[in-house]
Amino acid sequence: MTVVADKSILLVEDEAILAMFEKNQLEQGGYLVTHVSNGENAIHLVIREEKPFDLILMDIDLGRGLDGTQTATEILNYKEIPVVFLSSHTEREIVKKTETITSYGYVVKNSGFTVLDASIKMAFKLFEANELTKSKKEHLETVLHSIGDGVIATDSEGKVIRMNPVAEKLTGWTHDDAEGHNIREVFKIVNVKTRSLVENPVDIVLRTNSIVGLANHTVLLSKDGSEYQISDSGSPIKDLNGDTRGVVLVFRDITAEYNVQSHIAKQANMLNNVLDAVIGTDFNHRINYWNKAAEKIYLWKAEEVMGKSVFEVLKTDYLQLTSDQVIERVNTDGSFIGEVIQFAKDGNIRNIEVNQVLLNDESELPIGYIAVGRDISERLNAMKQIRESEAKLTQIIESAMDAIISIDQSKKIILFNGAAEKMFGYESFEIIGQALDRLIPLDFRNQHDNHIDSFSKTGVSRRAMGALGQIRGLRSNGEEFPLEASISQISVKGEKLFTVILRDVSVRNLAESKIQKLLHEKENILKEIHHRVKNNMSSIFTLLTLQARSQTETSTQTILYEAAGRVKSMIVLYDKLYHSATDNTVSLQDYFPAIFEEIVNIFPKKIELKMDILQEPIELNAKLLSSLGIILNELITNSMKHAFNEITKAQICLKIFREEKKLYLEYSDNGPGIPESISIEHSPGFGLQLIGMLVDQIEGKISIVRNPIPKFLLELSL
Structure with missing residues (x-):
């Protein structure tokens, strides 16, 4: 909140x-x-x-x-x-x-x-x-970048879309080189004994729509010629509707564990430095080795478990097999690799990737078992977050109000969101893989192809909505309609992919046509409005003046006259603008004498006016004159309130002159002067505060000159 x-x-x-x-x-x-x-x-x-x-x-x-x-x-x-x-x-x-x-x-x-x-x-x-x-x-x-396992994500066609640094190291492919390639090219695996290709787990996941593990004795052939004994698992990436949108493949290098399986009993002390839990048992599954990592992962100390059955210490769920089936496989094949769930001493669940092997003596006779376990709880959480992120991205694309369409370099459609389905009348499965020309009117296809080819050569990554002008689309029912489009391009392994975002503007075009018609009608209405506005402003001025004259209290009268003066300044400016030959400007020589006399004449007191306004014609915009009119009204009102209480022959002087690119407005009266305690910056009165703000608004400067004659001096830049 x-x-x-x-x-x-x-x-x-x-x-x-x-x-x-x-x-x-x-x-x-x-x-x-x-x-x-x-x-x-x-x-x-x-x-x-x-x-x-x-x-x-x-x-x-x-x-x-x-x-x-x-x-x-x-x-x-x-x-x-x-x-x-x-x-x-x-x-x-x-x-x-x-x-x-x-x-x-x-x-x-x-x-x-x-x-x-x-x-x-x-x-x-x-x-x-x-x-x-x-x-x-x-x-x-x-x-994704900090976990110790290799992670590769693919799309629904098995093409690589993301790799982390560990995956780059083990496969020998960089992320940029691998992106867009089929997983079978990047993640090439063979059987360690037969050297025959092993079915890629991504293909199995896409075929079965379920989580799979890698077969035993599998070797990853790196692009640089290196070989790694690995274990892995593949999981489907599903959107919010449960549809598979790709696969996350997680694997790790177990070459070291694989090579030391036959020697692990002799070199047990060295295994205390590894991060994986290593557990050794005899042929009856009684624990005879428990390394430091096993203590950390399962919270059991070595002295607490020695001699006990491993099944008594660790409750293990093999997910798809029973314990007996796993032992049988180890006895037959020599090893088992897979994901299991095990419970630590405190009862909490640990997700473990286990490599369980048969331990032979020097005569190749079985003497026990070695289990190497890695806590993959963090990795599974990361995989879950990746799947959720992919689902959110898919949902964002599908929930977009504009049509989003992606094409490959041959202009075949590879992405078609829900808004595109509604706009063109095709389901995505009907249009994916089809040529983009299917959505373009026949007479516009060559021109549209030239647009894309020209954009491809510019090297610009994107053009904003409307930059291409209006183009036309073709619905499934044969209807043509106007479109506004933006386009972007990316390069994946030397192949360019283009994405367009389309907006149907047929309704907007009709609306704009109506607007043009309405504008013509409004021009006539505005003429009538001008007449009414002028009459209404004059009515307000008259009411304020009459109300002021009916008051007995001087302070109330002054407030009403002050308000009437502000309105009068607007009336004069409005009238001058209406009759002005130029656009939104009024002559200074035409405006100031009129407004000066109009405002002074509002007040009942007889005032002698002296004006000295330069003869050089100067046109000022209405916004500036409006502010100057209100400033002049506030200065006159201030004189009426404070300057003439003891003066019988009141006089106000207004002088406007120019020096180079500066315009000066000098205002004074023959009152007693301005007290030293009063300034524009520190005035308790609303009038001087308003003057200060208006002067700041028009980017001018105003000062109070006290000698030899008290006056206000306003400076403006032309």
Whole structure:
């Protein structure tokens, strides 16, 4: 369960007012929130200062500089952290762009805190699940590479798909060289006496669908010419439905044990250094040797078991044979190799691989038995984990919503998942081994073959969904339909294998056609909406003004006039934009005189205005002008509240001038001045706090100049 109280969030949002609102909501929800207004500051905190954030809530549009997707990409290249995108955009291409960067969520602004909170918590859960999966996979790989036995995994056709280092050493094949080869080529075994080939245990498992052990006297012929006396077992890899998807072959070198069987009684002291349990008995099965490894595995001390029957000390389950049958085989063949279950002194089960041999004296007369046992409990657990991992991978492929198809170099289908079956109308057994052309319309086959051949020559490992454009598929009923595809390639022993992920976009294409029609209709609706929005904003302004004039308390009046001024700044900007000949920009000379007079005229007090605005035409974007309009409103309101209480002839001055690439806005009044205790950075009032945030949002600088004339000076870069 994700605990909210200790989760820290980095909020990257360039809209100051929205940032205040979102930060407040998240903190009320129990999160620790840090806010920055641009991508560069976010990268500085996460990468340079290495602040330990648990999640990043990222606005896509961050104004000038890096946008949200660029910022997220740079951060994710440095560290693993969940990123949830927050945007007012719902266009498909923008949402799709974020999916190529991270998959932890995309929240549309104004969806409400419930949706945002649920998306954040889901991102935490997904991130925790991904970390757990990664940890488990690394653990499985560590186990596979650390066990002392050789392990080879094959597919259902007996082709090698995985080998551990011990298997590489014994077979003489590297993993890369062996991958894709039939197990009979890599794991070549013969009878030690006749030198005839022994049936491969993988073939037996695939034929019988059961666990098998290797026959006695088996030798592994290594690729480098070496020979190893081995013991092994093969087990089927089954998916969640119980179907066999391959085989795990586990084997070990028992050459040393095999060679010392005839001498083990004379060299018993040397066997205390081996890791396998070595037990010697006379011909009546009474124990006469018990090495240190046997003490460690079975927990019986040597002095406790000497002279006792081995059947009295160890309860043994031979799985498929009885004890009498095993003894008969040892007496007849000279040895028995297999897996057994034995109980230690404390009653716990031990999975043992045992090599039991008949011990002869110098005259070749039988005098007893030697049993060499290896605890394979850890190996069996590793095999189980491997089988479960294979089953999970199969389940992931089968549960995918997109069709997944793999082909070999000759373009024959070798993988066809459940989604592909539904999409094309074929069962996998019908299509495996068939040419890929069967799924492609006749007039498109040559072009499609050229696509694959061209991609094969590029050396690129994969191309993302949609990079090939739209292609066409052919269902079993003859219906053609549009597809969007991604493709990847790998090389196995010089042969290239291709995998495509396909998505049926026929429904989407119909939807896009409808969207185009709706967009035309919405253009007409927007014209009507503009008229209504303007009227509604004017109504709000009028109501706020009337309400202010009806109040008797000055503080309440000021608050209402202040709110009316903010609305008026938006009305003026909105009207200028509507009549502007350019796209989303308004002339500074057109906007500021109008908004200056409109805001001042809201207040009942008679104010003399002095404006000195440069004549050079300057076009500014609406987002910047909106922030400047609110800043101007706050400065005028501040003057009305504090500057003219004892002034009869009130005056406000606004000067806008330019120096090189800097634009300056100078605001002053003829009031008593600004107290030394007041500053933009340390103001208790909401107005100056809002000014500070808005100036930061537009990447400007504001200062209070007290001499010779008190004034506010705002600096902007053009």
